[in-house]
């Protein structure tokens with residue numbers, strides 16, 4: 001798809017050919033460009049500013065049976081094939097976060113629960129984002145903005161296990177996440193407060 005974009009700093013026009021969807025099994029190199037965000041950015045040749053492209057986008061991994069849909073518009077959730085996890089995201093940052101969570105073999109519902117309890121423990125109204133996990137013996141790392149900087153926060157993997165337990169005791173949460181769902185803190189707050 002041809003995307004036209006205007007540089008946020010100098011106003012220069014730019015047209016780029018950007019795939020509207022990436023199939024991770026067919027194009028692993030494009031998956032990497034989704035993961036590092038470079039598929040969604042362009043550098044202005046006039047002033048060097050890095051600009052974010054705004055576009056509807058579908059990420060599809062048939063091996064993992066995962067679909068991530070980036071869009072502003074409402075989505076017809078019936079289109080999801082059987083056995084798939086479908087997630088609906090509003091920003092490139094949210095798309096990359098989901099991809100990192102699923103690449104680590106983690107459950108994004110549990111991660112949202114981890115963010116919820118961690119923010120409560122911090123006693124701050126912060127917007128946490130998953131960065132990485134060192135696996136079951138290690139830690140998870142989250143980021144959050146504070147005073148214009150990105151802070152890193154390490155959380156023990158036991159928090160993940162505790163949160164998985166909370167969700168196991170509240171099966172209505174997982175039931176509500178079936179189909180193509182937008183899973184974030186606002187969604188989770190319908191069940192826990």
Ligand SMILES: [Zn+2]
Pocket residue numbers: 007008009010011012044045046047048049
């Ligand atoms: Zn520019």
